[in-house]
Amino acid sequence: MLTVELTKKWMELFYAQIDQEKAYLSELDTPIGDGDHGNNMKRGVDGVKDSLAKLKDPTLKETLRTIAMALISKVGGASGPLYGTAFLEMAKKCDESQEPAILFAAALEGIKKRGGAKEGDKTMVDVWAPTVKALTDGSFGTEQIKQAVASTKEMIARKGRASYLGERSVGHLDPGAMSSGYLFETFIAAGGVK
Amino acid sequence: MLTVELTKKWMELFYAQIDQEKAYLSELDTPIGDGDHGNNMKRGVDGVKDSLAKLKDPTLKETLRTIAMALISKVGGASGPLYGTAFLEMAKKCDESQEPAILFAAALEGIKKRGGAKEGDKTMVDVWAPTVKALTDGSFGTEQIKQAVASTKEMIARKGRASYLGERSVGHLDPGAMSSGYLFETFIAAGGVK
Amino acid sequence: MKEMKKIINSPQDVVPEMVDGLVRSYPEYLKQIPETEAVVRSDQASMKGKVGLVSGGGSGHEPTHAGFVGKGMLSAAVCGQVFTSPTPDQIYAAIKAVNQGKGVFLVIKNYSGDVMNFEMARDMAEMDGIAVKEIIVDDDIAVENSLYTQGKRGVAGTVLMHKLLGAAADQGASLDELETLAKKALPHISTIAVALSAATVPEVGKPGFELADDEIEYGVGIHSEPGYRREKIKPSKELVAELLSKIDEVQHLDATHQYALLINGMGATPLMEQYIFSHDVLNKLAEKNITPVFTKVGNYMTSIDMAGISLTIFELAEQKWLEYLNYPVATVAW
Amino acid sequence: MKEMKKIINSPQDVVPEMVDGLVRSYPEYLKQIPETEAVVRSDQASMKGKVGLVSGGGSGHEPTHAGFVGKGMLSAAVCGQVFTSPTPDQIYAAIKAVNQGKGVFLVIKNYSGDVMNFEMARDMAEMDGIAVKEIIVDDDIAVENSLYTQGKRGVAGTVLMHKLLGAAADQGASLDELETLAKKALPHISTIAVALSAATVPEVGKPGFELADDEIEYGVGIHSEPGYRREKIKPSKELVAELLSKIDEVQHLDATHQYALLINGMGATPLMEQYIFSHDVLNKLAEKNITPVFTKVGNYMTSIDMAGISLTIFELAEQKWLEYLNYPVATVAW
């Protein structure tokens, strides 16, 4: 069950992880992108931290919406609208259910719609899609997430900047897949799934 | 006595010398100038060679004037008008006398007037002035020329680009002094003084 | 790996300081929209009754985009972080600032980030009842277009698109007319670049890729996206022959048509080299009996401090387009 | 030592190919004088009955000088070899091409070579009965002036001199009036630069000097003449503080006066950095309650591919001078 408490804890851990891996994410974005993914995400989590700090006794919907707006207005680039849309869709859905599997599925639909990527296009979708599936069939976990991230390495990029490289994108992890991996790992670390 | 034959031979040797030392002259011009003296002089002697080749049975005056015009219209920079003026003044004087001491003295006056430099200002004047003197007192020779060129090393530049360096120009040979040294050395090699 | 050496204060302050410096240097043309990094014409009267024209994208392409804001060209430009699309709220603020009731036209370069952020802003504006249309510029022929990928990138040709649409908007074209014009002109604009070095994003601190001292790369993008071939540097004429042959494959250059030419320095390449390159392009075109009717040479769509050059050929399929290119403007950089 | 990497054909052909490329790219403004590397206005009618204005010098400072030829600015520009004064015959050809019987005014930068070659050309023109006057620009305050030396160098402030004289000439100023204007304005123009790297002359093939990866040099000239101090690179604000304090020593900046500002990139420094530098200059001047009434930021007087920036402050002692700066022109580069 996603709660306000859990969401806050999750965002704290996600903040710490991005802060720590900022340079690594930008490095992943260098051979197959434009080298800014770490900086983009850092601006985003800074924004999330600031915005959440201003909320007084928020509902879950308010919390998720606040995260979405911070990401949309701070990240920019490709990842901003995608992560923003993901949390916006979760905010829309959370009155109906607080089940992670259902919320993340709604987020995934938003990401796919916004960016037009399918599974196998070497984007964050390649972490979100198997993870949503894993949440349903019970295989969700750190190992599964790491595998999903790793699976992008051998893919040919068909969306985002990496797609300009065609076959030369093979052999590199997708930076957005990696940051999505962090998102799910910190969800677990925050106690999201017992 | 300066003759057409001697002048032609002299210019051939001067051409060969500049061609060979082009890079060195530009190198001398780098720490205390703008690194182009070798290229400037090379364009000049190329022009002199071409123009002289076109002359048919020229007088000494025509020969010297042709050299002057080639230098003026090909070298540019500071050295072009100075070398050009030198040969122009020799052309003016050569009806009166063909004595090297007298011709070079006229040239030196032209250089001083055109550029406003005095002895000790770390320019080509510091080779021309002692050389003209040496021609009169009989001490003219390769050793004397080399000494004159070397004397510029310890001077502080007061004219030309090197003057912007002030005291930091000390310790470097003046490139125009070096090319003037070549001019007088090739004059000797051409049989200018027996 | 070379250390970054730049005239900046801190990497995070690059965009706000740059936008401030630009706007305060040219108050006769530019005004900053409060609390944003978006820039709008200071000559508000020139926008009255006309469709607004908004462009923007990541920073690092100066003078694009803000340098083209002014009467006869853009109404506003939105400056994102370096090489990062601006966010929807900023784009939305620019749309609102230029809307005069006739609608707002967006010029978007074809990058996932730009497209998504501009389209989110468009959604926001439409919810406010502002009519919005757009063109997604994809003039870089170095990248294959394909249904299954992101498609081609938007590069220097975008500047010509700004000029065309700006002139038409200034002459009172409607939102629909601008869309028609943009869609018609786009396929006639082709660009391709060659890089001698990559750009260094201040927050990254090192170049996007490394080229050996004697190496160049054809087809590089304006964010140091890799190109299609690396080889030893060649004389300008041979670079021109390579790039022009690529454009010829797409455009089938032909003396019965009229062409505009844009030669664009990427940031660190001096005009000396650009003019020599231009000399070689004009010679090569002359072999086909083509003399461009419009030429511009300079730094228009840069990639921070990248050394390199791009060549854009725009086939002027309609006489009106040449008039648009020559239409007078009041901007910092055209 | 880094290898030279440039978009050129052969080093000896740089100037003719560059001039050809420039002129053929902009036939609406420029025409080449046959058998020379001098460039004259193609709009001959705009020169009718007016004093001709001729500038020039070594190449490598693009868009200076030819980029400022056109109605309202220069009548002709003479392009020497790279960093080498043009020869008298070429300057003389330009003088003859622009002479309309009202005389010709020469703008010369204070370098031995330029002064001597221009003055030889002046002698030739005067022998032909053409009245010629001149100004020798020496705005670079990095170098001490002294009766016993060459004096100060002419650098980016020369562009402002072109603008001023061009506007006055276009409005019908006589040769004497131009001389008076030039002499009055000159002491109010001060420039100083900072270099991050030196220029590479194509025929030389390596930079004029070497700076370490983290080093800068204050006071460098536009031909890589050494400056007055080398130190570790600093934030833009601190560079500005240093350069502005040097200008202040000379000009005694004061809020009761009006100032024009020219921030000039040396060739390889992107606009991003120039705008940030401009932001810091405007802030620093604001501390003295000074807001410049005219600002320009860009690559105007470059030093081939040198990285660096120069700051020019022009005290507008007469209201007319601001009008001259704002006077409309038709040139490639103003």
Ligand SMILES: Nc1ncnc2c1ncn2[C@@H]1O[C@H](COP(=O)(O)OP(=O)(O)O)[C@@H](O)[C@H]1O
């Ligand atoms: N169309 C898309 N659909 C899904 N994810 C995408 C899409 N485009 C890009 N991405 C993701 O965004 C990541 C890049 O984000 P970032 O570097 O922040 O933005 P930008 O590419 O604009 O610089 C990619 O690694 C990829 O995972």
Ligand SMILES: Nc1ncnc2c1ncn2[C@@H]1O[C@H](COP(=O)(O)OP(=O)(O)O)[C@@H](O)[C@H]1O
């Ligand atoms: N005013 C002057 N009087 C005499 N010689 C001068 C003067 N100015 C410069 N020179 C000479 O010219 C030389 C430089 O020539 P060059 O490099 O060809 O021209 P530039 O300095 O214009 O690049 C100097 O080394 C010096 O000998």
Ligand SMILES: [Mg+2]
């Ligand atoms: Mg990126």
Ligand SMILES: [Mg+2]
């Ligand atoms: Mg020199």
Ligand SMILES: [Mg+2]
């Ligand atoms: Mg980006």
Ligand SMILES: [Mg+2]
């Ligand atoms: Mg020189």
